[in-house]
Amino acid sequence: MPKKLIIICLINFLIAALMGLALRYSFLESIGLNYRFLTHAHSHVAMLGWMYLMLYTFIVHYFIPDKKSIYNKLFWVTEIAVVGMMLSFPVQGYAAVSITFSTLHIFCSYYFVSLVWKHHKVTSATSQLLLKAALIFMLISTVGVWCLGPAVGLLGQASAFYQIAIQFFLHFQFNGWFLIAVLALLFHILKIEDSRRFKNFFKLLVVSTVLTFALPVQWFAPHPILIYINVFGVLLQLITLYLFLKLIKLELNNALKTQSKLIVTLYYFSVFCFILKTLLQGVTLIPEFSEAVFMHRNFVIGFIHLVMLGVITGFLFAFLFSKQNSSVLLKLGLYCFLSGFVLTEVILLIQGCRFYLGMGLISNYYLLLFLFSVLLPLGILLILLHVGKTKGKRIYM
Template identity: 65%
Template sequence: MQRKLVVICLINFLIAALMGLALRYASINPIGFNYRFLTHAHSHVAMLGWVYLMLFTLIVHYFVEEKKPVFNKLFWITEVAVVGMMLSFPFQGYAAVSITFSTLHIFFSYYFAYLIWKHHKIMNLPARYLLKTSLVFMVISTIGVWCLGPAVSMLGQASAFYQIAIQFFLHFQFNGWFLIAVIALFFHHIKLKDCKQFRLFFKLLIVSTILTLALPINWFAPHIVLYWINGAGVLIQFVALIMFLVLIKPYRISFLNEHSKLTVYMYSFAIFSFVLKTVLQLASLVPEVSLAAYQHRNFVIGFIHLTMLGVISGFLFSFILQSKLVLNDKWLHGGIYAFVLGFVLTEILLMVQGSMFYFESGFMPNYYFLLFLFSVLLPLGIVLIIINILKYKNHETSMLKALST
């Protein structure tokens, strides 16, 4: 795996985390930026600069046998599109420049999907099925983006059509492309064998991913049928989770023996977040809970961060720890622990404050200050991990020089 590509992805993640920190600070003091514009920048850089490009790097490394130059070129021009969004969204929000770079990124992602479909060499059948499915969901998700223009021109940004188009994109990005891709990589690492249980898990995962789109649609176009569709999807998703745990259980002992304690800890964190995400979605079976989750922003942000930082980033960090890019030292341990602690503390604050809003109990003391303070741990953790990777590179270089003399 190319070290510089991973470092670029982590720098993107660091910038997204610093933007998120600025958003948290804006609740304490004015920051001189349009809050909504900066939110767009934060989300785009986190999703497309960190998760997308990190998946790009991992998929090419593990699943493409012949590393053609086109993959390297595509990575860098995609990074140019990310930087374009990074520099335009904070100042203009959705406007000509930012939309241009966002559109370019979509076309680059189509080309990436085509290249992987054409050049992949995946011997592990479960990983192959899941990877191809994740790429299909990635392409499908962009239908939501293409609907935004017609939605604005026909009905405006406040319309249900516009909001549903956004939710369509986000749902299939997070639950289709991102989540299924990291599961594909995870199954590749544990060398999961094809079996009847996997085939059932695979089918349940696809069906539940499609059906659970009904929940965000129901927020903007309420209908009893959508409630029942989402209910079926959530229950199927829970069964898929049980199948997932059954599938990985036989590999537990060998996995513990083959990896460092920190790597096992990070994988455990990611899997626990995956379980928690699925269990929390069961709560949407209660209409009052589903409505409260939509009405109170703390719950929405908390759930998005649980998926983005806990599940997806948890697995991505695990893959990095499993690579030969890091040195098992205090910088690495400090970075991982700082990131996880920052995530856990901010999640607790968001959920507690959201519950207080729901029960009309007002604000907890120093809520915004504590949220900002705990959020500092997230970029701090990323910085320490970057330092470790760069430090290990220098260590390798000095070792090679010593051997050559």
């Protein structure tokens, strides 16, 4: 895998993390930037500059044997779109320039899907099904983006239509495209064979991903039937988790026998976060907790970071460094990143519970949250330095 592409993805991730750090600092001192605009920049760069482009690079590496030059060119055009959003969102939020670059990114993603669909060669039926499902969910998610314009024009940004359109995009990006693409890579790396158990897992995964969208819809357009749909979806998700663990247990244990302690930690940490993510969705079966999640922002941010940093980024780092020599920089970087993630998740959870119970703020809460958050960009920087110092123009996986 070309080293320069990995470096670009990590730089995007570092910038997104620094934006997140600035957001946390803004509760201590004024930063002179619009908080909402910077939030848009942070989320877009993290999702599209880090996760999207890293998955792009992995998919081309593993599933496109004939590396046509168009993939390299498309990567750089997509990166231009990311940089455009990186620079325009903090200044103007959703406006002409940022929307132009967002639209460019969407069209790049459409072209990427068409290229991968045409050129991919996957020997494993399991990876092929998961890859195609991930790509389809990516396409589906963009329907939410196209609905934003009509939603604002017809009903305004405060409308349920507008909010549901945003949730549609986020739900199918995270739970559809990003998560299932990571599973496609994991099943490919572990060489998970096709079986009746896998077919059941795959069907339940797809159906539960669709059905659990009922929860965010319920937040903005309450209806009793949506509660039942979400309950059914979450129950299917719990069964899916059980099948997932049964499918990977033997192969994962065998694969990790020859890996360093660092990589073993990354894999098990990512699997644990995936289990936790599914169990937390199970908690939404209790209506009172479902409402609490919506009412308290700490829970929402914590859950998004659990999926993005714990599950998806955890697996991406495990894939990326499984055949790398564990340098001091890499070890420090990864453990620093994981520590920052765990500490920020814990304090967000504790404060969310305190808000829910009406107990007020933890002493020096915003300062502690900022200090713990420093570990995230610091860890990414150390990882970036490790990759930069790696000899040669390619990273072998």
